[in-house]
Amino acid sequence: MKTALTLSGSIRKGSYNRLLQQHMGKKLAEAGVKVTELDLGDFEMPIFNEDLEAEHTPDSARELAELWRSHDIVFIATPEYNGGSAPLMVNTITWLSRQKPSPFRHAIFGIGGVSSGKYGTIWSLSHLRDSLTKVGALIVPTLLGIGPASQAFDEAGNPVERSVIAKVDQMVTELTLFSRG
Numbered sequence: 676m677k678t679a680l681t682l683s684g685s686i687r688k689g690s691y692n693r694l695l696q697q698h699m700g701k702k703l704a705e706a707g708v709k710v711t712e713l714d715l716g717d718f719e720m721p722i723f724n725e726d727l728e729a730e731h732t733p734d735s736a737r738e739l740a741e742l743w744r745s746h747d748i749v750f751i752a753t754p755e756y757n758g759g760s761a762p763l764m765v766n767t768i769t770w771l772s773r774q775k776p777s778p779f780r781h782a783i784f785g786i787g788g789v790s791s792g793k794y795g796t797i798w799s800l801s802h803l804r805d806s807l808t809k810v811g812a813l814i815v816p817t818l819l820g821i822g823p824a825s826q827a828f829d830e831a832g833n834p835v836e837r838s839v840i841a842k843v844d845q846m847v848t849e850l851t852l853f854s855r856g
């Protein structure tokens with residue numbers, strides 16, 4: 676049985692990205708994947724600074740890196756801030772990029788995001804894909820950009836737009852079929 680981690684780059688109460696995280700977790704589970712939902716709020720890390728590294732690498736960075744190394748799939752839902760990546764996402768990836776062995780070279784990654792703008796995190800996803808690719812991650816082709824957030828989900832937390840529903844299915848197929856061998 677394949678295993679997946681899901682996480683959200685927003686830890687605020689009522690986060691739309693958390694909704695997307697939960698929805699993807701549900702769809703992956705329906706596809707027969709064993710899903711572990713993470714809360715980045717449980718993995719506190721200070722703002723990265725090379726001076727901190729030598730003696731103060733946070734345990735959270737080591738723990739999260741080990742989780743990424745030990746699962747087949749990692750799904751990340753990320754917000755968009757000022758046309759780019761949200762700081763929690765950048766800080767998390769920066770700390771993980773310093774962990775050995777690399778936590779990016781085992782799992783297949785899926786990335787998506789929900790934002791209040793109608794372009795639905797396209798700039799944020801573009802940044803995230805570039806950054807993850809640079810550190811060796813294999814990311815499935817489907818990008819799940821969703822917006823505007825306030826109209827994106829019904830009361831049960833399911834996406835309402837047909838195109839989004841189809842993309843979620845497409846991403847689940849890619850995440851479950853792709854492998855790094």
Ligand SMILES: Cc1cc2nc3c(=O)[nH]c(=O)nc-3n(C[C@H](O)[C@H](O)[C@H](O)COP(=O)(O)O)c2cc1C
Binds near residue numbers: 685690754755791796
């Ligand atoms: C500092 C900041 C910058 C933002 N910049 C953007 C942006 O560039 N594009 C956009 O569509 N939404 C932007 N938003 C709105 C977010 O998309 C919105 O707050 C969204 O709900 C955040 O995701 P969350 O619900 O998972 O926390 C911004 C919000 C904040 C707080």
